Amino acid sequence: MDFALxxxxxxxxxxxxxxxxxxCPPEEVRHGRxxxxxxxxxxxxxxxxxxxxxxxxxxxxxxxxxxxxxxxxGRAAMPGPVAETVAAAPALLAGEPxxxxxxxxxxxxxSVRLGEQVxxxxxxxxxxxxxxxxxxxxxxxxxxxLTHQPGVDPVRRLFSLAPSALDAAxxxxxxxxxxxxxxxxxxxxxxxxxxARHLLDTTVAYAGxxxxxxxxxxxxQAVKHRLADVAIAVEFAAPLVYRAALSVDAARPTADRxxxxxxxxxxxxxxxxxxxxxxVHGAIGYTDELDLRLWLARxxxxxxxxxxxxxxxxxxxxxxxxxxxxxx
Amino acid sequence: MNIVVCVKQVPDTATERKLRSDDNTLDRDAADGVVNExxxxxxxxxxxxxxxxxxxxxxxxxxxxxxxxxxxxxxAMGADKAVHLVDDALHGSDALSTSYxxxxxxxxxxxxxxxxxxxxxxxxxxxxxxxxxxxxxxAQLTLANKVEVEGSAVTIQRVTDYGYDKVQGSLPAVISxxxxxxxxxxxxxxxxxxxxxxxxxxxxxxxxxxxxDQIGLGAAWSExxxxxxxxxxxxxxxxxxxxxxxxxxxxxxxxxxxx
Numbered sequence: 001m002d003f004a005l006x007x008x009x010x011x012x013x014x015x016x017x018x019x020x021x022x023x024c025p026p027e028e029v030r031h032g033r034x035x036x037x038x039x040x041x042x043x044x045x046x047x048x049x050x051x052x053x054x055x056x057x058x059x060x061x062x063x064x065x066x067x068x069x070x071x072x073x074g075r076a077a078m079p080g081p082v083a084e085t086v087a088a089a090p091a092l093l094a095g096e097p098x099x100x101x102x103x104x105x106x107x108x109x110x111s112v113r114l115g116e117q118v119x120x121x122x123x124x125x126x127x128x129x130x131x132x133x134x135x136x137x138x139x140x141x142x143x144x145x146l147t148h149q150p151g152v153d154p155v156r157r158l159f160s161l162a163p164s165a166l167d168a169a170x171x172x173x174x175x176x177x178x179x180x181x182x183x184x185x186x187x188x189x190x191x192x193x194x195x196a197r198h199l200l201d202t203t204v205a206y207a208g209x210x211x212x213x214x215x216x217x218x219x220x221q222a223v224k225h226r227l228a229d230v231a232i233a234v235e236f237a238a239p240l241v242y243r244a245a246l247s248v249d250a251a252r253p254t255a256d257r258x259x260x261x262x263x264x265x266x267x268x269x270x271x272x273x274x275x276x277x278x279x280v281h282g283a284i285g286y287t288d289e290l291d292l293r294l295w296l297a298r299x300x301x302x303x304x305x306x307x308x309x310x311x312x313x314x315x316x317x318x319x320x321x322x323x324x325x326x327x328x
Numbered sequence: 329m330n331i332v333v334c335v336k337q338v339p340d341t342a343t344e345r346k347l348r349s350d351d352n353t354l355d356r357d358a359a360d361g362v363v364n365e366x367x368x369x370x371x372x373x374x375x376x377x378x379x380x381x382x383x384x385x386x387x388x389x390x391x392x393x394x395x396x397x398x399x400x401x402x403x404a405m406g407a408d409k410a411v412h413l414v415d416d417a418l419h420g421s422d423a424l425s426t427s428y429x430x431x432x433x434x435x436x437x438x439x440x441x442x443x444x445x446x447x448x449x450x451x452x453x454x455x456x457x458x459x460x461x462x463x464x465x466x467a468q469l470t471l472a473n474k475v476e477v478e479g480s481a482v483t484i485q486r487v488t489d490y491g492y493d494k495v496q497g498s499l500p501a502v503i504s505x506x507x508x509x510x511x512x513x514x515x516x517x518x519x520x521x522x523x524x525x526x527x528x529x530x531x532x533x534x535x536x537x538x539x540x541d542q543i544g545l546g547a548a549w550s551e552x553x554x555x556x557x558x559x560x561x562x563x564x565x566x567x568x569x570x571x572x573x574x575x576x577x578x579x580x581x582x583x584x585x586x587x
Contacts, residue, residue, distance in 0.1 A: 007400075008520060008521060011400070011401075011404060011515065011520045015516070015520065041514070044514070044516070050517060059521070
């Protein structure tokens with residue numbers, strides 16, 4: 001089997017990157033959240049139609065095909081429920097042709113509360129909320145019973161949902177919350193990889209210009225090694241994310257294990273990238289004026305989303321140790 | 329309407345561009361190749377004309393094998409098919425040779441309208457449109473920021489220093505466009521996936537019936553004999569303010585005749 005990314009997958013990512021570079025610069029991440037920067041443009045190129053079946057106006061792609069493109073949304077720290085709308089929503093709304101059409105056109109941003117997730121990310125930017133309760137999916141009109149919760153990322157806002165709001169919920173019989181959770185977890189891992197790449201690039205550039213002791217700080221081994229460690233962590237995490245996407249697409253028996261490996265590795269790599277970026281930037285890294293903080297906050301927020309590193313590592317360990325094929 | 333858009337792969341302007349040490353031509357392997365930015369406006373204009381008037385958009389490029397990436401992008405934007413003129417014998421062609429090779433190919437594949445970007449970001453000669461029109465014996469309508477086609481008449485607004493000229497010609501014609509003309513579309517996911525199914529015809533020098541003595545480095549009318557990097561900027565003079573900083577600054581400006 002060929003595990004290299006295809007030309008098409010890379011071209012999809014390139015077009016997403018181009019759009020985000022032009023329409024979602026750091027100023028937009030900082031100030032433009034509420035108008036969902038680049039959302040309509042990415043809808044135009046078809047990002048939100050990727051996983052929607054062709055008979056409902058989508059492209060019928062696999063999650064694996066969108067992994068590099070989702071990385072780009074993380075690299076740009078794009079605001080809005082992107083992973084939820086691209087990856088989770090098509091599995092949850094599978095029995096709702098009208099909603100699928102809206103999804104494909106990008107006019108129906110969706111956010112979700114699945115599995116053990118407590119809060120709904122970017123619920124205020126969604127038109128439709130889907131929550132899982134007792135293993136089933138329910139749709140809620142956006143805007144009811146939401147309370148903004150304090151969170152680390154001022155752009156990726158978290159909302160709690162009043163239990164009474166579920167009274168107005170409509171069941172989604174065709175929805176598959178388990179598949180949706182797997183997919184959105186992988187999509188979030190892909191965004192973490194993208195954010196980590198951005199942090200690494202930015203920090204390498206900074207280390208090349210910031211001078212101390214008469215030389216760029218990037219010329220000192222202690223700084224170089226830290227950055228090299230981040231590069232290694234990111235390069236190790238990225239293939240695990242791709243592998244997880246392939247496993248989820250093919251519904252392999254190891255899918256849950258692969259998803260956990262991907263989320264844990266991507267979260268660790270991104271948190272290492274964030275820690276190193278802050279360390280190398282020094283005090284300026286903490287400031288409000290520097291854009292770095294937007295990516296630091298996003299990494300911390302995404303690393304905790306859909307299961308943090310520790311629970312995913314635990315699930316991975318459990319899965320490997322209980323596999324009789326490995327431990328006879 | 330049969331529209332041919334000429335596109336060129338150029339080294340990414342964001343990267344360092346180098347000349348080859350052996351023959352002082354552009355080192356195309358040293359930098360990432362991207363679509364010449366102005367050509368994206370040409371592709372967009374061709375697609376808009378096709379959407380308004382019907383017909384077909386063909387992409388024509390001349391360049392090494394890796395220029396296929398440029399073709400793929402134009403096809404992903406929505407062009408219908410492509411012709412790739414590729415031959416080692418074309419390496420080092422100057423503007424005259426390039427216009428000869430492209431004109432020969434255009435005669436072969438046929439066209440009603442040829443659209444180009446007004447210049448490339450690497451060579452920046454900006455002469456290819458005029459040369460092509462001359463070689464093909466058709467109207468040249470260059471530096472357009474607006475194009476209108478009605479029947480067999482084509483009208484453009486040519487950007488000038490004082491405003492614009494209205495220039496009219498009849499088809500077939502060659503047009504070059506400036507970046508004010510439109511906003512190029514992004515390749516859509518659908519377009520990207522459809523692109524690989526679109527036909528790309530590869531033509532060598534022999535198939536395009538190019539005379540060997542008219543193309544390549546040997547046929548170039550000028551030769552780069554030597555190249556050197558621009559000298560680094562010299563450090564400026566630092567004036568230390570000891571209460572007379574204003575006077576020293578004024579003296580300096582006065583010595584340069586600014587004041």
